[in-house]
Amino acid sequence: MGRSIIAAMSALLALQTVYADESIDTLLKQYRKEADLSKQTKKESAGYLVVYTRDDLERMQVYRLSDLIKSIRFIRYDINNYGMTDPLQLNPLLYSSDMIKVFVNNHEISDGFFGSGLALYGNIDMGMFDHVEIYTGAPVLDVTTEPAAAVIKLYTKIPERENGGTFSMRLGERGTQELTLSHAQVMDEWSYFAYAEGAVNNFKHEQNIGYDISRDYKQFHLYGDIHLKNHRIEVEALDQKHDLFTGQSVMITPTDGEWQAPLYRLSYSGEWWDGVVKSDFSYISSVLDFDNESASPFWMQLPLAIPFDSNDNHFLYRSRNDMATVKLFHDEVVRNHTLKGGVEYRYKGVSYNYFEINDYDVTPSSDATYNTFSIFLEDHYKLNGHAMFVGSLKLNRIFFDQRPNNDRLDTWQGRIGYISLQDNWSFKGFLTHTETPPEYYNLLIHHAELVSEKYDTASLEVKRTTDRSEVRLLGLFTRARDSFVIRNSDTDKTDFFNLAFDVIFHLNENHRIDFDIYLDHFNETSIRSFKNYVGGYVRLLDTFDQWDIFNEVIFKQGTDHVKAGYDYSAGIKYHVEKDLTFALKGTNIFNKAKNSYYRTLDLTQNPPVEGGVILPVADRQIFFTMEWLF
Helix, strand or coil: HHHHHHHHHHHHHHHHHCCCCCCCCCCHHHHHCCCCCHHHHHHHCCCCEEECCHHHHCCCCCCHHHHHHHCCCCCCCCEECCCCCCCCCCCCCCCCCCEEEEECEECCCCCCCCCCCHHHHHHEEEECEEEEEECCCCCCCCCCCCCCCCEEEEECCCHHHCCCEEEEEEEHHHHHHHEEEEEEEECCCEEEEEEEEEEECCCCCEEEECCCEEEEEEEEEEEEEEECCEEEEEEEEEEEEECCCCCEEECCCEEEEEEEEEEEEEEEEECCCCCCCEEEEEEEEEEEEEEEEEECCEHHCCCCCCCCCCCEEEEEEEEEEEEEEEEEEEEEECCEEEEEEEEEEEEEEEEEEEEEECCCCCCCCEEEEEEEEEEEEEEEEEEECCCCEEEEEEEEEEEEEECCCCCCEEEEEEEEEEEEEEEEEEEEEEEEEEEECCCCCHHHHHCCCCCCEEEEEEEEEEEEEECCEEEEEEEEEEEEEEEEECCCCCCEEEEEEEEEEEEEEEECCEEEEEEEEEEEEEEECCCCCEEEEEEEEEEEEECCEEEEEEEEEEEEECCCCCEEEEEEEEEEEEEEECCCEEEEECCCCCCCCCCCEEEEEECCCCCCCEEEECCCCCEEEEEEEEEECC
């Protein structure tokens, strides 16, 4: 049965080359053209942008955010020792991707511990989102609150475009199942969008020296959005319960346990005094709960010199993590200047319940807080109808508790740039300076110094657009100084260069080919296990009357210990009528996606022997989906 499904999915590519009916259902075509909200939200001057429209997400059958992350240029889809989405993971560090930020509409999803919502939001269900914007190249403050290397902005569906209900049911291998329900309605003075999801996600279990390695998880997700004239209120609740994956054990020998991370969010955006002052407010409260049992000790146990047992070790951690953000700003056009300025305050707090390793209490004596005060100014100066200078500056003062000898850190971020549009050509060039403080998990777990990480980036993009194609070449050079990883290596800085070339070609309005290839070059191999890294993808999106067909191959170059891999995914969707759709999708169909290397340390040897285990991070899965609009 499994081979038959794989053969059927593979045959979709052949089908595309022999069957090319130019007609398409009029209602579907009109919907796709009119429902592209990304035209209203994308900010070309903010950085280097890739947009996935509503049409893209539906034809690609994007069910989880990880379906998109695995094709983002310059990074890879990866997971840390606890199965959290961590594209920059450097195990056994607890988390490495705090420079990748996640936003829902205008509000960042994060907490006081990891510094990035990607840890908890990396596999979020995509049923409530209309489109996705991905900014790379150190995006400016107009996109992100804190400094970032990349920003993923998820925009939710809005009541005016939905105005009705949607029910979907998804079934997958190994008992995977998901139900979603949403409803939207527009009233005289206000409107709302409500969404609920429940899922059980099961993956193939791996084995390591007789120990079961599982990253199964359950999730329950609620979201509500209310619009009232110039005011918008969002509420969200997300509860996840995960198996350990490898856990923190040095020999990857988990015996029992789980981790759980419920998150609750209240956000507000509004305009005051006829739009003179605009405001964003967000409050997020989350709980991080680890219960990890292992036959070998834990990585964090070693620097603390806590005794370990040869067969039974137990790690417990629970904290409440709060984050509140207030932003007030004003924008105005003065002759050729488009100005935006404002102030911002962010609070991050970690309140401990317990932190124990083998019954040794290592709970910090007091809770931890960050308080960040910021002021910012941005200017877009139009030279003529085709060109513009952009400049931005943000000053931050950050106060830390628990750091009596050095409890304040001043940072800044700035950018100058030039953008030109001439006929079918566009040019973007930016010089960017970014400073970011260490996140709390690095201070607590890895004993990082209270020193800002500094990144200087020079970048250029050249793009040519015609009626049928878009061709783009992008290059970035970055010098990093004082990052946590660098300070723990034998160098004081590292340089890296990124180059990307991509093409979007429309055969016609129903058939499209996407191609992307990129190169990452690092001059300091002690930071990474490789010096040059190549990746890319080829994607085909096709529509034949009521049928949508999707094919994608993602390639990732091999690195030390891990050979190269390719991830082939395909899907087919049939629109029975405008209110009923059936879909079939397979991911990593040939089970050839690149794996990851997880470090080990054998303490039974004298001296201890370093090693590693290679484990898959992308599972082969088949999904069947039914969607009904009412």
